[in-house]
Amino acid sequence: MRHLIITGLTAIAMASPVAADDTTLKMATIAPSLGAAISMATFANVVNDNLDGVEIEVSGGGAATLHMMEVARGNLDMSMTSPVVYNLMSAGKAMYAKQADAPELAKNLQLMMWYPYGAYHFAVRADSDIELLDDIEGASVFLGPQGGGAYNAAKGWIEATTGMVPGEDYDAIKANWQTGFQAFMDGKIDVYVNGCLDPCGQFIQFTETEEVRFLAPESHEGEAVDKYLGKWRYRAEVPAGLYAGQKNDSAVMSFDTAVGIGVRADLDEETVYLMTKTFWDNIEQVTSDAPWAKALDIEFAASKRGLIELHPGAARYYKEVGVLD
Template sequence: MRFLSAVTLAAFLSTTPAHAQSTTLKMATIAPSLGQAITMATFANVVTDNLDDISIEVSGGGAATLHQLEVGRGNLEMSMTSPVIYNLMAGGKAMYKNEAEAPELAKNVRLLMWFPYGAYHFAVRADSDIQVLDDIEGASVFLGPQGGGAYNAARGWIESSTGLVAGEDYDAIKANWATGYQAFLDGKIDVYVNGCLDPCGQFIQFTETENLRFIGPEDAEGEAVDKWLGKWRYRAETPAGLYAGQTNDGPVVSFDTAVGIAVRTDLDEDTVYRITKAFWDNLESVTSDAPWAQALDVKFAASKRGLMELHPGAERFYREAGVLD
């Protein structure tokens, strides 16, 4: 199977497999251009290609926080999740504080697999005067859609590592993923942020015509950073030489976290076992054409992160795979 670029992913998301299937499972993910959506669509494609009686229909767009509620309600079989948003849903906190049913719905949401979100890349044009994150005072920055998880994570990394506050020390622009990226392409903003498993389509496209540089804080250590990273985030490095127009002469420190595929608790155990097994047994079919897929790891997928428990069907596969005690 070929690597799913943003263009081919969009086509994949808008179609249903042509061959008849006895069971169709519905999956929702975030904007199709983003690496995490590509990972989830790849999962769906691999499963559909390798099981004759099950297909996964993917729709892209919207917020993972809302999709997770729909899994709990039984309107979707699968969605994106994370340790943070599941814990918030289970506790009825933050974006779920006005959703009285959220804690009860969380009981119908289990984990199929975790995968790395991808290192957060803080990018500037190669000729920018901004050399490190500490230099962005007064700059215009796209952190992600305001109110979303990516926005809050990027904002937190900057504040904990540099002391600079969004909206006070720099301008965090209001935009969705598509318009934020277009603003960077058009030279209307100084810094563009995107977390992804390299190679990331946005940076491949940008460096076809221009050079860029990834930036990190002057100091990525310290108590404030450690406290902000907490249990669910971890430092990560973006190496030099990943992209043709990347001018970094060494690795750049940022952070990464885990996201995952949530699945309905009441979905048949054997079905979840089979789709989990179909993906991991056939992952090698995509790694040669999708280098980012090499970052997927079965032990990471089954690791315990937060309150979320594995679906019994997924747990059965991971025990057979030898990655659970």
Template sequence: MKQLAYAALAALLATGAASAQDTTLKMQTIEPSLGQAITMATFANLVTDKLDDVAIEVAGGGAATLHQMETARGNLDMFMTSPTIHILMSKGIAMYKNEPEAPELAKNVQVLMWFPYGEYHFAVRGDSDITTLDDIEGATVFLGPQGGGAYNAAKGWVEATTGLVAGEDYDAIKANWATGFQSFLDGKVDVYVNGCIDPCQQFIQFTETEKIRFIGPEDHEGEAVDKFLGKFRKRAEIPAGLYENQVNDGPVMSNDTAVGIGVRADLDEEQVYRITKTFWENLDGITTDAPWAKALSAEYAAQQLGTAQFHPGAARYYKEIGVQ
């Protein structure tokens, strides 16, 4: 766990080398402890280390939906995107309904790569009498920060597969990521939810001293589940044996989706091409210290998802290697 945490911290603090570079790009990502932020920080650190004339500064915290707007306005260079939030921005709906310029601004952001968000892990202590999602009625659950995308996705999966409604059938606590995890460590919540690519640092930390069980629904089929999954989510299994103190004796069904690194559309094409090429050509060198990175692939990264278009520099690289 310490190795992963230190690697992530080093990536997030890589900004100190920026002054020695010809070009400094600003990346904003979400809560630094989350797997998606670690993926993006690792991307930034690897590119900065391998290119002499480019540095990517990383700042963590805040909402990806806001970062998308700030990138479109030219205040950031890179951010975490998703197929859904770009569609919402391009239509000026949901969280963008009070932003009249959102549809036009959506043209100013493009995609460099997609990567798996990671399976949504619904976790309980190993000795808990909660063994499936259908058992959480009356339980205290951390789904993610309320109002955020992770919260809504976790809540939606529970309702679609079990019929249980947050705030009615179980208590969905209000907390940020750090407080939610600490509450689970302290035994103050029954169920902790985190979407991440295994091995996840939160579960590595927890299982250093305690047993853990990942739970899934009794039934993951049906019209409600298909509607929840839509175009951009998919069923995905969490295997047994991932963590030393994991008590599952078989795989657990959950769901996964795609997120990505978005960029300003007006970034230089040659620069984005070199950044993209540098990352993928050096990724294999970090998988020993960051085993979760084995889940990343250029084939996955180059998918056309939603309304967001690929930056021409990234598209050139993916076409060059035959994945687009």
């Protein structure tokens, strides 16, 4: 990927498809250094490189849970979404319980594509006496920014597999993505959690000077775990040998989920169709030099997950190529 934040239209080949009118769209992502944000910025780069008449401007930072509301209000055009978080928004529950307009706003948020968030990595220094997720009692842990989807997902996995909850059994520190990672780099916290498609930039950086070990729970089976995973999360392994300083002898079990590019339902069908087509028609531009991008799959992208509906423009493309009936 050449750029992370796109602020202008890049050079475009003469054979590029053309949107009807020049269109500038606003996309918001979570912290730019995170894998899910890189995936979204990559989508924007491919569209900007190959589609005449459309410019996607990407800004990084903030919570996807809030970005989704702003897309639905028409203040943004695209943001990250997920099956679990969209379902909560449409029901006005959890982080949306105090947002009276969330269920109505959810009707103006649709989907362009899903992609894997990446397995959640529960990381400690290799010399830590924490060897299993069950050993974090009394530890300081960065789960993600409090109130965000990643925080709630990591917290839920720990509770489902170990029975431990923050504030009682371990200390979940308050920090944003940048300061949480820096605290781990500086040795100020015991456990750092990040979901990402390997290889992750944070762990590449960390293992340049330190050794890391990823934690699995003693058991990832049972009714509580199955209930937590539900329909939209799934078990996923973090393999051994991913990073030079990784000290796991074998793969460790964690979990993953789908996240997606949400789009305004009232964005015109042709523009969304052309953006979707342009990305998938030029996917080799990504996978040729980004190992993590091999996890992108068009059937996964178009699959039904949760209550959110595909935007008609995206659905039109997926039907055209035969991955949607």
